[in-house]
Amino acid sequence: MLNYKHLYYFRTVANAGALNRAAEKLHLTPQTLSGQISAFEERLGVALFRRSGRRLELTDAGRTALVYADDIFQVGAELEDALQNRLAPRAHPFRVGIADAVPKVIAYQLLAPALALAEPVKLVCREDRLEQLAAELSIHRLDMVLADRPLPATMDIKGYSHPLGECGIAFVAARSIGNVLEQAFPANLHGLPLLIPGEDSALRVPLLRWLERKGIQPTIVGEFGDSALMSAFGQAGAGVFPVPLTTVQDVMRQYDVSELGRTHEIRERFFAISVERRLSHPAVLAVSEAARQRFRPQGD
Known part of the structure; x- marks a missing residue:
């Protein structure tokens, strides 16, 4: 023993x-x-x-x-x-992995309904790279992973990627940058300092391809694996940064930034990754339902 x-x-x-x-x-x-x-x-x-x-x-x-x-x-x-505490209802742990690239506001919006379930839930969040979180999911250390892309097919892990929704992108910046622009979007991005997601983000490649198609050449001054860190740099005036349209109002209030323009040609997608082919965990079902309310099937 x-x-x-x-x-x-x-x-x-x-x-x-x-x-x-x-x-x-x-x-x-x-x-x-x-x-x-x-x-x-x-x-x-x-x-x-x-x-x-x-x-x-x-x-x-x-x-x-x-x-x-x-x-x-x-x-x-x-x-x-x-x-x-035998008289108090026991809160069951709901262990969630959140991929670094997922905006913190999105994570909160999706997970908050799980805390309102009739059965008490204790939310346990772990933030890391998707590959590391998927490995922990596979050994049942996590109940679900929130990610901006499906589980990579190259990973030898049994898991299922459940689409939660998608939305377009807004470009925001500190008022010191936004207030001096005269051109219309997206031409107003040309030559500006730009902050972009890191290599682990599913948004990075579509964003760069969109800029190339539009003939826009900003100056990329930083790339970030963590969305909150990118927002903090943007708030300080380091550059323009992209945010999902569903969170743009929250980001503008929280970081005191202004919107320079938006596009539906770039889509940010979100997934709940679980070991279940069909979702049955009550908290995961609550997250899925919250996503249906927040993301529209078509457009934004």
């Missing part, structure tokens, strides 16, 4: 990254803790750490063990909470 005290020691060392720091936290001597970790590795038959200078790095087996350790102690915390 698994020694859970050893598992706790392992998790503490993994999170601390060094034996001495973990020993201080556990009120053990480094020698005692080292012996406990060695006994745990011997029991499992694998090495969980390798030394890199003064730090301890996880091996592949160690990273796998840490995933399960986190889940085990999370469930333990939920058990303790449930027993101490």
Whole structure:
């Protein structure tokens, strides 16, 4: 049987990254803790750490063990909470991965209805690259992934991409840029500093192709894997940046920027990726229904 005290020691060392720091936290001597970790590795038959200078790095087996350790102690915390609050309704965790390229406003708009379900839900959000999130979905560490593109066919992961909707694009900029423009859209973008999504974004290529077709040559001054970071730079006046039409009013209020123009020729799409061919999770169904209300089937 698994020694859970050893598992706790392992998790503490993994999170601390060094034996001495973990020993201080556990009120053990480094020698005692080292012996406990060695006994745990011997029991499992694998090495969980390798030394890199003064730090301890996880091996592949160690990273796998840490995933399960986190889940085990999370469930333990939920058990303790449930027993101490037996009269309160238990909130079931709804674990969602959000791809970096998905605008934060869109993520909120789609996920908020899940918090209004009759059965209490505790939303647990994880933001990362789509490939990493899909890997966690495949081992059931996530219930759903929000993304701006379907699950790549090249990934050896069983999952299903459920379209949530699509919309056109607006170009916005700080008022210091927008107030001095005289030309009509889209010619007003020519020569302006432009912020674009990073290589992981499905919007990047269609955006660049649209600019090329229109003969517009802005100066690309930055590219961002995170939409919120791009918006922050745009707010500071670093350049024009694209936003989905469904969020343009929210972005203009939040970042005090103005709209330079919009187009339906560039479409931003959003997907719910799950391990279910047919959606059945109540929270995922709530997200899907919210998407139907927010995105129109045709046009915007």
